[in-house]
Amino acid sequence: MTSENNRPLTLRDVSEASGVSEMTVSRVLRNRGDVSAATRQKVLEAAKQLGYVPNKIAGALASQRVNLVAVIIPSLSNMVFPEVLSAISGVLEQTDLQPVVGVTDYLPEKEERVLFEMLSWRPSGVIIAGLERSEASRAMLKASGIPVIEIMDTDGTPVDAAVGISHRRAGRQMAKAILKQGFENIGFMGTKMPLDHRARKRFEGFTEELARNGVEVMDQEFYSGGSALAKGREMTRTMMERSPDLDFLYYSNDMIGAGGLLWLMEQGWDIPGRIGLAGFNGVELLQGLPRQLATMDACRRDIGRKAAQILVDRLDDKDEGGQRIFEMTPKISFGDTLKRY
Amino acid sequence: MTSENNRPLTLRDVSEASGVSEMTVSRVLRNRGDVSAATRQKVLEAAKQLGYVPNKIAGALASQRVNLVAVIIPSLSNMVFPEVLSAISGVLEQTDLQPVVGVTDYLPEKEERVLFEMLSWRPSGVIIAGLERSEASRAMLKASGIPVIEIMDTDGTPVDAAVGISHRRAGRQMAKAILKQGFENIGFMGTKMPLDHRARKRFEGFTEELARNGVEVMDQEFYSGGSALAKGREMTRTMMERSPDLDFLYYSNDMIGAGGLLWLMEQGWDIPGRIGLAGFNGVELLQGLPRQLATMDACRRDIGRKAAQILVDRLDDKDEGGQRIFEMTPKISFGDTLKRY
DNA sequence: ATGAAAGCGCTAACAG
């Protein structure tokens, strides 16, 4: 440890230590322009020696460029979002862009705050979950002048571009599959959150398609907070005691579905002979269960990849006036709990 | 939409629109210093009207202050880390500090890159998982001159301050509890990752304590990648077929433990009469299982809270020369799979 | 291949 001055080092320090002008030091550190190998060497050595860490704040202000991408999602505890996030990172890692994550807890006001905060760092682009947001948020996004990719949902009007699936269609599709298997007494379980628009749309699509076939949801139950697996178990018990005639349970996510499945198996129910089950999301966890829950893949990794790719292309001016909505098509996996015949 | 100039707005624009000097506009927008209600009003209106978003880059450069806290963790798919993260956020939300997350994938080189990248934005502090890191990373942290809180582990020497549990002690403690219940033929399952130092330390503490009592791990198995629940199931089957005499299985995390538990129950094993089980972490998920897996709480939320609090206090100069290592004490929860008597 | 000068958009410090 040399004299602990505690003032962060600047380019000037490296310049002085190496006897090279600040400008040239800057060029070396950014690999820009031609610099002789000798000078280059000297600079690199001095920088490493001193332990110089460039000040991106100053750099960004001067260059008017920030290699940050704001990624705004509702939650980190849903597993679904870390997964899109990791797909996004995978693509961005091949560029010089860096994701910066903001979490909204499904609250529009918090989304607004987070967005404001992030935009004030002048990121190069925004990837943000969902299509529903406050007017103020929408205005900020538009005014930012940077590419905005809305993800996970395509049922609505994007500010700029959108990549996702139609949850309404997903709900309908599952309803069709269930009816086709001859199930008729259908129960639904899901989160209470009125702000989870994608879950809401799935439910709407689901009931809509049932209605078209003269079927109504026979019983339903909503939860909030707590361990989803435990909630699925409890809700299922409650519902089966209340409505023993049910022959199918549709869960708005796999976690509660898994809880329900475990409980029903424990109780010795014949699945899917006596009662069928389905969830949503295609989470990895299901593969460890004694029986495979029917579910629907939400294309999370595809969505993350595609969104990041569109953003990168936009920033490279490769995708100026392209398509605006990219809809992926989720597939049902029947597992062991949906197919009767 | 007015004339889309596309140049981001500056303080000057607000100044001109409101007829107030830039300096005063700045004061209003930051709630600093006295400004007459009238002026204040005018400025706020103009800013909102224009949709002005302050440029934090310029602000940070000028004020030499950045309200960002770098939070560096190995992974987002472990559930454990989002949980500490949320505890950290909980505390920081009551201040003007903002967490910024970086993920290392358990790779020291990536940690180094991420750290460098984050430090180059001159955050106010760093919260970083683990105590093991490259010399370069350690040097950067020291040179940064900002508070550094290392979390999750206390078996080692912190750069600055540390908050966590002793995983070595945790391993020993579990070994003791298992032996006390009379189990003797013990199998171990865990991740292959040599870079998960905390898992390694638990294992070391575990075998150490067994050895002290003349017991050796009878069989062991390591995995990597894939669904932990499924892996736990497979590994357990493999191991029980290979070593049918085992009477206890210690899992390095709850997820694989849960997989094993489900498989054993399915196969009709008497738990814990014939075979006992324990995991580690105290994950919420366990509450949804048909039987409660014995586990040990890793104090994740406490650690997150405490780390953030220390950081905040340091930045407020409230905690200059205080304690350096804060060790939490995890507790065993016996659940239904460890207590025989 | 290298250097000098002029800002980037904001805020600290000081005047009034």
Added chain:
DNA sequence: CTGTTAGCGCTTTCAT
């Protein structure tokens, strides 16, 4: 209570 001046640490641009 409000305004003026001088940078923050870098990069852009233009010389050399």
